[in-house]
Amino acid sequence: MLRANDPNLHSWIQISATSEFPIQNLPFGIFSVGDQDARVGVAIGDYILDLCVLGQEGLFELLDIDPTVFNRSFLNDFIALGQPIWRAVRERISVLLRNDNSEIRDNDALMHRCLVKQVDAHMHLPVKISNYTDFHTSLESATNVGLLFRDPENGLTPNWKHLPVGYHGRASSIVVSGTPIHRPKGQIKFKNSPLPTFMPTQQLDFELEIGFITGTNTALGTSISTAEAEEHIFGLVLFNDWSARDIQRWEQLPLGPFLGKSFASSISPWVVTLDALDSFRVAGSLQTPAVLPYLEYTGNKHLDINLKVYLQTSPEPSALISQTNTQYLYWTMNQLLAHQTSNGCNIEVGDLYASGTISGSEPDSYGSLLELTWNGSKPILLPNGTIRTYLEDGDTLIFKGYAEHNSVRVGFGELRTKILPAI
């Protein structure tokens, strides 16, 4: 076990037992306060630790890194330093925050400069996304969507259990939690009309996903094995692959999703390192039929992360509309990276690889409204009496995700997005 993950560690900062940001987490993000430049920070309890200040004060001096790497508006330059540095920095931060360490604790001026309350900070997109692939790794969701979208008799395509099905997504339109989304317009083809209409989507949906960020540049022509994959994975984010189902349905044949998805995707501000999630590994179910050798792996590569979706129909309180867990995904992160690079495709620092919609086997565990409402045929009744099939203007959608074990909760915070009317 990594020392920084020890459940017995405690910080000199007061942290609630239900906080998603205990000393065992230490997720990285980009924040600013007021007019100050955006910079790298680490979440700890209700605070953000300002790594830019720590760098200026020489607190990373023994690590042999350029401390100005924390004075950037994206994590990419830090991530590019590689796994040994990610680990050394996280371990150093863990040491600085432990209740037996006095370097910050007993230096009032420094403490004042390097700790910012999260409520006072503005969070930015943590990573400049270089390339973005969206997979569809949940057997339950792939079956549901196949039944609803493609073939009412047979949800899964013949290839689905042999390879992680995926497609290239649009990187430019990925935004951080808190960024409102305008309802997109697009071509919609109604069954009773011979021609398509250009109008705001009437089927605005979310997709509950988790994504991972890579931290290396590999050479074109080379592949990453399942055994090597984790050296390339910096951390994970909550991810919402917004979807306009009516636009998607009309455009999708023959080349796949395009404008029905590219209007926006949202990620959580905090990137939880794969190291911090190490304590929450579990075994997955046996993959049957057996996968090809390049997709075989050993060890516990699934993660036990609880995911919840809340819908707030302004100005009402939010209602839980789905809950599921990443451990039920069919394909693992290391299989995704091995498959992505099996043809020699290179990866880059800041790539995002997302899981696709995560659905469990029960209807209240489905990760999209398409599935939850069975394409609108079973509307959701919220506790306040409101009915929803798809999202309406003014709605706010909130994803939460955390792992918990030995009374330690490691989470992502919120991914929160408000829907605005079409422009």
Add this chain to the structure above:
Amino acid sequence: MLRANDPNLHSWIQISATSEFPIQNLPFGIFSVGDQDARVGVAIGDYILDLCVLGQEGLFELLDIDPTVFNRSFLNDFIALGQPIWRAVRERISVLLRNDNSEIRDNDALMHRCLVKQVDAHMHLPVKISNYTDFHTSLESATNVGLLFRDPENGLTPNWKHLPVGYHGRASSIVVSGTPIHRPKGQIKFKNSPLPTFMPTQQLDFELEIGFITGTNTALGTSISTAEAEEHIFGLVLFNDWSARDIQRWEQLPLGPFLGKSFASSISPWVVTLDALDSFRVAGSLQTPAVLPYLEYTGNKHLDINLKVYLQTSPEPSALISQTNTQYLYWTMNQLLAHQTSNGCNIEVGDLYASGTISGSEPDSYGSLLELTWNGSKPILLPNGTIRTYLEDGDTLIFKGYAEHNSVRVGFGELRTKILPAI
């Protein structure tokens, strides 16, 4: 007409009448000589004009730009300066190279420093590609591929004439002409086997395409009209969307092309500005049925660019295997950009938007081996007696493209790629 396009202009540099780089072209690229840093250059006849040197010598002083923008390993920072600067720089270069201008012509030392023979230079990827979309805008190719890949009865999907069908491609694996490509491996499903096999592709194909590079960052939620589109387009490149047809066929359902394409794509080293192609505009055929209002446009938006594909089966001379023209494309560049952004998707400096395979109506004008050999059923017989269905290791494929009018030929040079064995 832009002054720099005047067919009566002549340079003090001797340029062959059949050169694709007369003073009316002035395409931009990134080059280096020996150990020198990569920098921005412009092709003129058999030479490259070193803009980095011209900047150092103050020859762009009146343009109010930072001349170090030419001392970069990608064109992106220059492109980001916007259309008025692209035009001013091209006009300034045109003036400097005209036979009546003495600033370089009569300065032997400067001429020596700023002119490099193309044969002595190494060309680099001209643009750091931010996002890449591949459309499929040729009616003939879409019909052919649909018949071969999807439905032997009906090539076109119902949406095809209503919107430019496209998908997001992989940006990281786009390389410049001269970069050899290793035959990719992947999952292939043979008809006589119940399970897929992981092996080198047996159906390695090219796709003859043209692409355009955008030069602006737009805001998420905004759209670009067909009338505004050209302000955002810096220039065009030859583009080869390498495809492994057997890998593509097995993986493509339900989310579209993925690893069958992402192992590599190739672009020409020279970006020919949209301004330089202004003299070669032609009207397209009427689009029937009429397009939706957001896709309507006025003016001549098609380009008359001759395209040729040569195959060299080492060490034989190359043979012409296809020739076609961009003017037959169904959808125009301004329609592609209007469609891409119609849902509010933002564009970025350095985005690449490609045409998809360009095929004419005759079998010798098809832009891929899939079509030329009708999926291998009609092998090509080369003049040297060699037979090809798909590409073999050691083959070299060459795209050429140029427009010609009033004895002025404006071209892209070569896009040349050699196929190496699988690793």
